Amino acid sequence: MPPSRTWLFFALMLLANYLIMRTLFPPTGESIALPYTAFRDEVAKGNVEAIYNQGQAIEGRLRKAITWPIPGETVPAPPGTSKAEQRLREEPRTSDTFTTVLPTFVGAGLEQFLIDHKVEISAVSIQTGSNPLVTLLFGFGPAILFIAFYVWLFRRAQQGMGGMGGLGGIMGIGQSRARRYDQESTQKVTFDDVAGIDEAENELIEIVDFLKDPAKYQRLGGTAPKGVLLVGAPGTGKTLLARAVAGEAGVPFFSMSASEFVEMIVGVGAARVRDLFKQARDNAPAIIFIDELDAIGRARGQVAIGGASEQEQTLNQILTEMDGFSGREGIIVLAATNQPDVLDKALLRPGRFDRHVVVNLPDRKGREAILKVHTRAVPLAADVVLGEIAAATPGLSGADLKNLVNEAALLAARREVDAVRAKDFTDALEKIVLGPERPLILSDADRERIAYHEGGHAILGLVVPGADPVHRVTIVPRGRALGVTYQRPDDDRYNYPEAYLRAKIVGMLGGRVAEEIVYGTRTTGAENDIEQATQLARSMVTRWGMSERLGAVQLAPRQNAYLGAAGWGGMAAERPYSEETAKAIDGEVSRILAESSAEATRLLREHRRELAALAAALLQHETLDEREILAATGLPPAPALPTRPIGR
Ligand code: ADP
Ligand code: MG
Ligand code: ZN
Numbered sequence: 185m186p187p188s189r190t191w192l193f194f195a196l197m198l199l200a201n202y203l204i205m206r207t208l209f210p211p212t213g214e215s216i217a218l219p220y221t222a223f224r225d226e227v228a229k230g231n232v233e234a235i236y237n238q239g240q241a242i243e244g245r246l247r248k249a250i251t252w253p254i255p256g257e258t259v260p261a262p263p264g265t266s267k268a269e270q271r272l273r274e275e276p277r278t279s280d281t282f283t284t285v286l287p288t289f290v291g292a293g294l295e296q297f298l299i300d301h302k303v304e305i306s307a308v309s310i311q312t313g314s315n316p317l318v319t320l321l322f323g324f325g326p327a328i329l330f331i332a333f334y335v336w337l338f339r340r341a342q343q344g345m346g347g348m349g350g351l352g353g354i355m356g357i358g359q360s361r362a363r364r365y366d367q368e369s370t371q372k373v374t375f376d377d378v379a380g381i382d383e384a385e386n387e388l389i390e391i392v393d394f395l396k397d398p399a400k401y402q403r404l405g406g407t408a409p410k411g412v413l414l415v416g417a418p419g420t421g422k423t424l425l426a427r428a429v430a431g432e433a434g435v436p437f438f439s440m441s442a443s444e445f446v447e448m449i450v451g452v453g454a455a456r457v458r459d460l461f462k463q464a465r466d467n468a469p470a471i472i473f474i475d476e477l478d479a480i481g482r483a484r485g486q487v488a489i490g491g492a493s494e495q496e497q498t499l500n501q502i503l504t505e506m507d508g509f510s511g512r513e514g515i516i517v518l519a520a521t522n523q524p525d526v527l528d529k530a531l532l533r534p535g536r537f538d539r540h541v542v543v544n545l546p547d548r549k550g551r552e553a554i555l556k557v558h559t560r561a562v563p564l565a566a567d568v569v570l571g572e573i574a575a576a577t578p579g580l581s582g583a584d585l586k587n588l589v590n591e592a593a594l595l596a597a598r599r600e601v602d603a604v605r606a607k608d609f610t611d612a613l614e615k616i617v618l619g620p621e622r623p624l625i626l627s628d629a630d631r632e633r634i635a636y637h638e639g640g641h642a643i644l645g646l647v648v649p650g651a652d653p654v655h656r657v658t659i660v661p662r663g664r665a666l667g668v669t670y671q672r673p674d675d676d677r678y679n680y681p682e683a684y685l686r687a688k689i690v691g692m693l694g695g696r697v698a699e700e701i702v703y704g705t706r707t708t709g710a711e712n713d714i715e716q717a718t719q720l721a722r723s724m725v726t727r728w729g730m731s732e733r734l735g736a737v738q739l740a741p742r743q744n745a746y747l748g749a750a751g752w753g754g755m756a757a758e759r760p761y762s763e764e765t766a767k768a769i770d771g772e773v774s775r776i777l778a779e780s781s782a783e784a785t786r787l788l789r790e791h792r793r794e795l796a797a798l799a800a801a802l803l804q805h806e807t808l809d810e811r812e813i814l815a816a817t818g819l820p821p822a823p824a825l826p827t828r829p830i831g832r
Contacts, residue, residue, distance in 0.1 A: 194331075201327045215243070215281035216252040223284040226250070227301050234304035240286045243310045244303075249280040281310060373427040379557045380550025380582065381421055384414070384543045388425060391516055392433045395469050398514055409539045410506055413477070413532070414520040416543030419583030422520035425543065426473045429518065436467040442479035442519075453480065453498030461505040461515075469514030474502075477519040477537075481527045499528060506536050525742070545581055547676050548574050554582050558589045565603040573609050578676045588612055614656070618670060619663020626666075633699060634659045634667040635799040637709055640698025640788055641669035642813055643795050644691040647787050650825035651687045657798075658807040666709060669695075682730050683825050685720060689780040690787075692717040697784040698795060721776040722769070731772040739769060794819055 218226070226232050226246065235244040255276045265273070286294075298305065378385055394401050394408050401408065414422040430437030438460055464470040480498045509515055519537060521527065531537050546554055551574035559570065577585065591612035596604040615621075626634070638657050645654035652671040659667040671691070696710035722740070729736030739761060759766065788795060794817040801808060801816035808816065 197330050197334075198327055201330065214277065214279065215283050216250075216277050216279045218252060218282045218284045220284055220287055220290075222252065223282070224297075227298060227303060230301055232298075232301065232303045234306045234310060235298070236306040236308065236310045237286075240288065242284050242286060244282050244284070245310050246280045246282065249278050251276050251278045252282075372431045373424065374431040375428050377557060378421060378424055378428050379553035380546035381425070381543050382550075384416075384421075384425060384541045385428075387539075387541045388412075388429050389432075391518075392429055395433045395435050395471070395514060395516065398469065407510075408514070408516060410509070410515075410535060411517045411519065411537035412539045412541060413524070413537040414518065414541050414543055415524045416520075416522060417545055417581060418522050419581035420543045420545060421582040422522075422543050423475055424582070426475070426518050426520060430471060430473070433471060435514075436464070436470040437473065438464050438470065439473040439475065441475040442477050442481070453494055454501035457498060457501040457505060461508075464515050465509070465513060472515065472517045474517065474519040477521045477531070478523040478526055481519075481521070481531050499531070503530055503536065545579065546585075548578070551577055551580065551585060554585045555589065558586045559604075562589060562593050563603040565601075565605040567606040568604065568609065569606070572606075573613075575675070576613065576672075578673060584616065588616060591615060614670075618656075618658075618668045619665070622661040622663070624661040624666075626661075630666075631659060631803060632799070633703065633707065634709070635802040636698045636702045636795065637695040638667040638669050639795050639798040639802060640694035640696075640784075641671075641691055642694075642798060643698075643791050643817065643819075644694035644784060644787060645669065645671050646813070646817065646819045646822050647791060648687045648690050648783075649823045650681075650684045651691055651822045653810065653821060654813055655810050656807065657802060657813060659802050660806050665712070681825060682724070682728075685724055685730070686776075686780065687825075689717045689720055689776065690784050692720075693777070693781050693784045694788065697781060698788055701785065701788055701792070702795075717777060717780070718773065721773045721780075724776065725769055725772045731776075733772055734765070734768055739765065791817075791819075 223232075223242070223244075231247050231250070233245045233247045235242050253274060253276055295305075375385060375389070391409070391412060398408065414425060416422055426439065427437075430439070440456075440460060444456075460472060464472050480495050480502070482495065482499075506517060517537070524540070548571075552570050555570045555573055573588075577588070580588070588609070592604050592608040595612055596608040599608070601608075638659055642654045642657045645651045652673050654669060654671050656668070656670040658670075662668050692713045693710075695713050696706065699709070700706060724730040725734060726740035727738070797818075798808075798813065798816050801812070805812070814821065
């Protein structure tokens with residue numbers, strides 16, 4: 185349990201305790217203070233059961249509770265009573281105990297009066313029940329017990345782990361909460377629901393086959409793979425694939441997310457793993473699926489302090505369990521991760537997760553197939569061509585495409601049309617890629633400046649060889665940007681030439697350069713452009729060996745191919761190169777940026793007229809598509825990069 189949940193747990197415990205005590209021992213209410221005359225009236229009515237007298241003060245118990253003061257009546261207050269005090273005196277309270285003070289002039293006649301009205305004259309205080317010590321014990325005793333029990337549980341889990349057995353029966357803490365998907369699972373997923381990642385699918389089909397007919401594979405002495413690791417970017421369909429395997433295999437499927445193993449109570453994770461594998465063994469042949477394996481599979485000794493020992497124990501337990509079966513039981517462990525490089529090497533050894541299935545981002549054909557799957561239940565207008573949408577969406581994952589279809593359907597519904605049209609898809613894509621439009625009132629001067637800024641990016645997208653085609657320019661604020669120039673390659677790219685990266689940096693700096701040329705001043709509007717350009721230039725120097733001066737040396741940690749995050753293995757601060765090299769890197773990055781900025785300046789000066797025309801068109805129409813951009817500037821699309829080998 186994370187700490188916050190622990191506190192919640194305690195708070196709930198205290199509340200429950202309070203409520204239980206409240207019902208078992210309802211509060212009697214504080215006794216009311218009766219004036220002597222009212223006391224006499226109650227005695228006369230026969231409502232006073234017993235009194236206890238000490239000096240002039242009397243405590244007493246009534247037969248029937250009364251409310252005092254009688255609601256609505258004002259109570260005369262002695263002079264000098266504060267307002268708050270007076271309000272308190274006037275607030276009616278109900279109780280069956282009371283106090284009163286005898287006037288000094290009351291004679292012995294009172295005794296006879298009391299006896300006549302059957303009032304018991306008590307020898308001990310009437311209100312023993314409200315002794316503060318007793319109240320305290322009643323109120324907190326159970327809470328203390330609960331806390332003691334919790335501490336005991338904690339200790340026990342910390343020392344013994346394994347011994348959760350009997351306790352597990354009561355509390356279920358050590359048991360895995362694995363969900364079991366069977367063939368007749370309500371929402372069955374099959375390979376029909378998975379598209380565009382055929383290689384990964386084929387590898388898993390083999391696994392399914394094996395589980396259906398192990399004998400066929402064992403005939404020649406082969407053994408089944410024990411562990412299969414699905415590796416890929418978020419949203420590429422790893423979880424989906426695993427569920428499809430379950431749907432197809434017709435064997436019990438135990439699924440669990442690794443983050444669920446990680447609990448505050450040390451040892452519980454390991455107990456859960458044990459239970460998970462036991463369930464699978466009892467039901468073999470079976471599949472175990474551990475999602476987000478990196479949550480526990482992180483290399484040992486590299487984990488933040490605190491969660492470390494728990495995570496290690498859980499990881500060790502997984503290793504032990506995987507070593508414990510021979511591959512003949514028919515249990516296959518699937519796991520998914522988007523950070524394969526942080527995984528503990530021990531997990532990847534032969535006999536453990538030795539098979540890796542890479543789930544790639546879908547290519548154009550794949551995207552079309554995925555769109556087909558997700559538009560099965562969506563009525564499409566005649567102008568929708570899924571192939572075109574697929575072509576317009578390089579880099580989108582299966583999950584993104586599913587989201588795109590959903591956004592388009594929602595848009596179409598809001599526009600009250602009967603089928604989703606191509607335009608709905610275009611607008612939905614724009615919303616996903618560029619962010620939603622933002623209602624922001626800008627001054628005319630700001631709008632003009634933004635028009636020139638975006639115009640600068642767009643013109644360079646037309647005149648720099650190898651630049652990605654400009655599909656849209658807008659000066660409507662979207663997402664976090666004040667304006668957007670949307671460029672994207674016409675097809676999927678896997679390898680980027682240096683000249684292409686240079687063209688990209690030149691284009692990124694175009695907005696700021698245009699502002700400088702036109703206004704002679706700078707604004708904060710180029711922050712994001714500068715950031716991106718700098719990152720790209722730095723990668724060229726440190727990762728891709730594109731600097732003559734530094735050469736082909738790895739100077740930056742390898743990026744996680746699936747998340748884009750980077751880190752030098754262990755401690756972050758250490759750089760495996762000298763101070764001079766660091767200076768040289770900075771110098772090279774600055775040089776690339778300066779050269780690119782100069783190139784952008786040269787090109788935009790040269791096309792100053794086209795820039796002005798484009799800015800004017802933007803101010804008038806706010807958003808321009810590719811055709812309109814070409815028309816406004818009178819320029820042709822950017823020429824391609826030369827691709828012929830040198831020297832032939
Ligand atoms: P991951 O586990 O790789 O992060 P998921 O499997 O959770 O991705 O994908 C989320 C959703 O996106 C899936 O439930 C599915 O609807 C959709 N999706 C992702 N990839 C595909 C695909 N290849 N084919 C069809 N749908 C997909
Ligand atoms: Mg997932
Ligand atoms: Zn910009």
